[in-house]
Amino acid sequence: MTSSNGSSTSPDLSSAKQLNRANLDENLPQEWVPRRSSTRAWVTYDLANTIFAFGVVGYGFALWMTDNGVSDGVLGRIEGTAGLIVAFAAPWLGSRTDFQGRRLPTLAVTTLLAVVGTVVLGSGPQWLTFLALGLGFIGFQIGSALYDALLPDVSTPATWGRVSGLGVGVGYVGSFVGLGIFMLVKEVLDKSYAATFGGLGLAFLVFSIPTFVFVRERPRPRPQGRPPSLLGTASHLVAAWRRASRYQDVVRFLMARFLYTDATNTLLGGFLTIFVTQELGLSKGFMFWLLAVVIGVAVPGGLIGGRLVERFGPLRVLSFALFLVAIGIATAIGAALSGLAELVWVIGPLGGAAIGAIWSADRVLMARISPPQHFGEFYGLYATVGRFSFILGPLMWGFLTDNFHLGRNVAMGMLICFILASLWVLRRVDDGERQWDQADRS
Numbered sequence: 001m002t003s004s005n006g007s008s009t010s011p012d013l014s015s016a017k018q019l020n021r022a023n024l025d026e027n028l029p030q031e032w033v034p035r036r037s038s039t040r041a042w043v044t045y046d047l048a049n050t051i052f053a054f055g056v057v058g059y060g061f062a063l064w065m066t067d068n069g070v071s072d073g074v075l076g077r078i079e080g081t082a083g084l085i086v087a088f089a090a091p092w093l094g095s096r097t098d099f100q101g102r103r104l105p106t107l108a109v110t111t112l113l114a115v116v117g118t119v120v121l122g123s124g125p126q127w128l129t130f131l132a133l134g135l136g137f138i139g140f141q142i143g144s145a146l147y148d149a150l151l152p153d154v155s156t157p158a159t160w161g162r163v164s165g166l167g168v169g170v171g172y173v174g175s176f177v178g179l180g181i182f183m184l185v186k187e188v189l190d191k192s193y194a195a196t197f198g199g200l201g202l203a204f205l206v207f208s209i210p211t212f213v214f215v216r217e218r219p220r221p222r223p224q225g226r227p228p229s230l231l232g233t234a235s236h237l238v239a240a241w242r243r244a245s246r247y248q249d250v251v252r253f254l255m256a257r258f259l260y261t262d263a264t265n266t267l268l269g270g271f272l273t274i275f276v277t278q279e280l281g282l283s284k285g286f287m288f289w290l291l292a293v294v295i296g297v298a299v300p301g302g303l304i305g306g307r308l309v310e311r312f313g314p315l316r317v318l319s320f321a322l323f324l325v326a327i328g329i330a331t332a333i334g335a336a337l338s339g340l341a342e343l344v345w346v347i348g349p350l351g352g353a354a355i356g357a358i359w360s361a362d363r364v365l366m367a368r369i370s371p372p373q374h375f376g377e378f379y380g381l382y383a384t385v386g387r388f389s390f391i392l393g394p395l396m397w398g399f400l401t402d403n404f405h406l407g408r409n410v411a412m413g414m415l416i417c418f419i420l421a422s423l424w425v426l427r428r429v430d431d432g433e434r435q436w437d438q439a440d441r442s
Helices: 013-021 035-066 072-100 103-121 126-147 157-188 191-214 233-244 247-277 284-312 314-338 341-369 372-403 408-426
Strands: none
Touching: 013 233, 035 072, 035 103, 035 126, 035 157, 035 191, 035 247, 072 103, 072 126, 072 233, 072 247, 072 372, 103 126, 103 191, 103 247, 103 408, 126 247, 126 372, 233 247, 233 372, 247 284, 247 314, 247 341, 247 372, 247 408, 284 314, 284 341, 314 341, 314 408, 341 372
């Protein structure tokens, strides 16, 4: 998720040139300076991406489910199946973009898949809507991994945190856009869900275009040999993990990321909206204003999170933000058990700002601990662990609520356990600056 509103928030071009002259950035060619237009265009994709993440999956589809009597487990199965596909496809496509030396063409294909899937939602029988959501989800998730791997192309190590934070902040603006389109088309104009999802898909497409027009990828050497084949995806995934095992901090971070994204992705994948409307009994109108406040707090939260990453390092910011999310989930459970729905005014802003800081910090942490030669491949693994969490988290939620009838409060408690476990793993990660040898930089 992301933000850019003018030159005052964009990375300083002259500063980047000074960094290159001082040879502080050993991973970039001496002549490489990211263009300001490239940075701004990259940021706008985070806005487009979040229209789908929030407007479609996190909010709109959850309401469509409740209006059509669809159980929690159905959403869990859709997200779990799609997540399994992404878990194998993302590393393969990431390594292919490493081999090709370009990520934008593949990102364009995944973006179109997400857009088409969004436009089809609600336009036919339920099975078609379920299929469309799954395909859109696959395109969105793989595209997110490719998009994250472009961070070193649009910033320098000195500005990774700032640019990532801009992306998170502008992404929250995308949440506003997605929420606004949904309310305008569905509630104000009283149109169908099909028309509403069509508007969201069009907005996703429009706001993604600047990325493909203005982002300039830096030249990078191409690996020797043949590109990985689709049939060799499983073996490639094993080989990618073997390469990653040379870097213990990468492995530890990916283990932790699996745990905390299990919690955050499950929440943002529609289950938080279901919990708030069903367990706290909030109306759609109340939910709209609550989300507006949450997003309003989250925009500066993401921007500030990026600055904090530069000052304190991504690991400290990530850990603190995860602790806040755990507190927020616990407070939500308390609100449901006590009937104090007013606590959402504490939970919402706290959780929104914290999740914004998580996305500001974790992709910077991944960039810092990954060797430049394997950026695309390791970001594919980064995406894989997050997508496996989309398998486990939603499926476990569905089993706990639909099969074991333990209720949504127990499901929320499960998410707290995952976050606490991730914090335990993160304590052994070192996010200090690296000096890569020539083999890792080439």
